[in-house]
Amino acid sequence: MDFIRNFPFFGIFFCMSSGVINSILPGKWAKRVSLTAITANLAASVCVAYYTIKTNVSTVFIMGHHPAPWGNEIRFGILEGCFATFFCIIMLLSVLGGIKRLEEDISEKRSNLFYVMVNLILAAALALVYTNDLFTGYVFIEIMTIGACGLIVIRGEGRSLVASVKYMIMSLIGSGLILISLSIIYDITGHLLMSNIQETIHVMVENGQYLNPLTTSIALISVGLAMKSALFPFHSWLPDAYTYATSTSSAILSSLISKAYIFLLIKIYYRVIGIDIIFSNKMINLMFAFGILGMIIGSLRAIYQDDLKRMIAYSSVAQIGYIYMGIGLGTHAGMMAALFHIMSHSISKAMLFIAASGLSTVSGRSCKYTHLQGSAHRNKVAGIAFLVGALSMIGLPLTGGFISKVYFAQAAINDPSSWKMIITVITLAISTLLNAVYFMRAIICIYQPVKKLPKNIVRRKDYRMTFALLAFIVANIVLGVKSDAIVQLITFGLGMFN
């Protein structure tokens, strides 16, 4: 049983090394190796989650012979175990669902490099989830940034090159801000390990020392990670990147990469700075304002799009706004709602991207609304998956999106003294209506009965995509129906963070 403590470390190393090996394998074998690595990591993460729930304490694992604060450490509690499992599931289903389209989009000679990126990104996501050391976090942020560029650019079209350059610039600015912030934190605390920094910062705040650098570093790290996860004013890279990448890349980018950054931000808030200091800091209001603006403006922009993938991309901006709004509420309930929304949004968004690729495959490989008319009749499973995903995004009962909206509203109402309450509730209502407008349009469009079929339609069975979409639907409904258990896990996990 105690052997399970080694699993996170095994998983990260296995995933990275198999990624390295992938670079010399032919595409077909690279795919198999990559899927094996993801599945193995999924199994390991399930074991870790089970172990942490069973023992109910968080475990520190020393990476090497030297204990902290001299060496590196990773640490896992319930929340880490759950999110690692969750990221592995998302990765597995996204890759499975998009494999067929991937083989069409990417030339055989280059496809092994795609799986290199997939493996390294999964390893980096796991490392970001498990890390107990700020600098380790930064190193794996770098791996994730470069890997994400590779995922966007691998399609090899001019537009995806431009999109990846945009992503690169914004993301590197974010990395720079994070690095500055880390240097400040190291300078004022003298530690890089999360728990030691927290102790030192606690003493510092009590003595009133170095308050200005502390606030600056909180601001820089928040803005840096917000840039990487496409919060509203920093979202300009997102629509192009999601639209012109291949569908698996879009699913991974939106559901795994940006969410891992947000998870790291929450972890830093709890484990590095200390959540009480964060709640009393003014920075959190900035996050709240950006989140609220993003919810409205992202939805408004989504209404005007005539391309399905672009519409989903703008809807992502709105949903990231929800998450930051939850963080910005400044209460434990808000954080919990934000974490739940990370889960429900990831599952729905990955499902929408995979379903959109299924719908466009039967409509002449175009994602324009004019070509997509009636595509749900040609690919039934993708149509149903899109329907479920859209309903979850709007927030209808029985889906994950409903539960997260309920928790957001509850988190706002539970704190009636705050001026944020009324803004949150009104924005939630407006944003839900706007969501309904653009998703209903998409659903009506894809379910429109058409007599004349477009030319060059490919009709083939794609069992892997069908399986992935069905699994996504089941996961979404499980999130909606069995939400109590998951919320309880998240609450316990947040309690372990301190």
Added chain:
Amino acid sequence: MSKPRENYNESVWGKFNRWLHGLSPIEYKSSRQWHYTDEELREKFEADIARAHAAQQKEKRLYAKYRYWPDKKGVPLYEKIYRVIAVLVCIAVIISLLIMVAHLPIVGQYDNPVNNEVSQRYIEQGIQETGAVNIVSGMILDYRAFDTFGESHVLFIAASVVFIILRLGIGKEKEIEEEKAREAENDRNFEPANDSILQMITRILVPIIFIFGVYVILFGHLGPGGGFSGGAIIGAGLILYLEAFGFEKIEKFFTLKTYRAISITGLLCYAISKAYSFYTGANGIHSIIPLGTPGHILSSGLILVLNICVGAVVACTMYGFYVLFRKGDF
């Protein structure tokens, strides 16, 4: 048996039923329009035409006025505002960072937060615990080896992405041979093909550079140096050799296969040796790797091996970047 109501058509249900089936009769009411004389009709027609014409003219004027407004005025205005705001935000960030710097601990004070038990132990017990005389090597390859593991994979993934972008024939596999030939032809357009001064100097310098690079890697745990710097030196030597003698000569001993073999062996060696070390360390198992006598060349446990691995990866990555940027393929 009920008989149909006589006034069924007038009842509410009857009306609803007709509306439902779209049968509601068109009701004709007398209208003034039906009784116009030809004169009146013509007048009306001409008035309509005149009005339409006026409206058209107005629309044309408006169109001429506003059609190019966004291009001529709107976009420049937006850009001006955008630039002003961008500069203001930048200045605000710079000022707040400068203010923050004034609040940081003063550099070089003995009681700064960074001078705590962490750096103290690195300095005082570094040699005993890692066996490396060079404390920096001991720190990055033993105390914080996980970070360096990630860092060498950053190099690897960067090289992979450069491969994706710059390798010839992106998207179009068929034309790759032509493109290769064209690139090879263009390769030496702007420089002399076989510069004898360069070649002579390279013949003298490259062996020295390689030997120095190997020295820096191998003595990384004893003195200043290590895998990253030594690898960069060897990579620079390879680039110089390529610059002087061209691809034909260097491909006798360094091809794509060599590149892949070396960098992947390096990374896997790193992963396996460090996995062993982490596993034994975390589970409290005795590690069989001896630390040796500090100061000897074969000492400091895994650090020597790791330095060689990192050096190989760095040298290959540097050379690979150069080749891909220059020719697009090995």
